[in-house]
Amino acid sequence: MDSDYSLSVVIPAVDETYSLENTFNKLDKNKAASEYIFILSKSCTEGCLKTVQKLCERDDCRWIYQSGKGFGNAIRDSFFEVKGSHIVLWSADEATDASSFPEMLKLSKENPEKIIKISRFLRKDGFEGYGRIKKAVNFISQRAFALLYRSDLTEFTNPTQIAPVRVYRMIKWERNDFAFLPEMTFKPIKLGIDFIEVPTKNVVRTEGKSHNNFIGWLKYYYMILKIFLTDKKDLISEVQE
Secondary structure (H helix, E strand, C coil): CCCCCCEEEEEEECCCCHHHHHHHHHHHCCCCCCEEEEEECCCCCHHHHHHHHHHCCCCCEEEEECCCCCHHHHHHHHHCCCCCCEEEECCCCCCECHHHHHHHHHHHHHCCCCEEEEEHHHCCCCECCCCHHHHHHHHHHHHHHHHHHCCCCCCCCCCCEEEEHHHHHHECCCCCCHHHHHHHHHHHHHCCCCEEEEECCECCCCCCCCCCCHHHHHHHHHHHHHHHHCCHHHHECCCCC
16 A cells, blocks of 8 residues: 555535535545545535535635636646545535445555546446436446447446546646536546446435536537547646646
């Protein structure tokens, strides 16, 4: 295990309150993070801001406003804000089962050069709250991505993963909206970075709402195809911090 390993936990937030605090507490009980960073939308609610300020009374927790508009912009800011050797992006609305976090952390420490990501397809109950049609469409999409990229991953589109910060900092990022999310998985795949999957399940959110839409999903799939058609050298940033 790498003795220099340290993990930065990044939690983007817009309108979450109690679910945000629950997420933080579930991750924090593992005593594994070297720091927590909340990335706040400039339009975040007062309740969300007060919750973050309360949590950030600790020395290992801080928050910043994202530099521009869009979810992708917020995440990209975090890549150059963190101080750890590794980074994990976690949703603030409890939509991802935090019980998968300890196994992700263990595997990341044992395989520090790899990306450890979650997969709902590795559990029979992985899609709690999903209808049959939605789950079927999701499954077909994932299989198509696997064939296109010649990958053995079972889920590509969920961005919850522990990755070496150096990997994210070497990549040339493009999108500022939700179409940024496929960049987090498909660009490392194209660059030959190895992945390990951990079983998890989707949890029905009780607070907050999705800020994506149908047009956003079209851009999402367009981005996946564009990455596939892009030469590897064109995925590398000329300026790396």
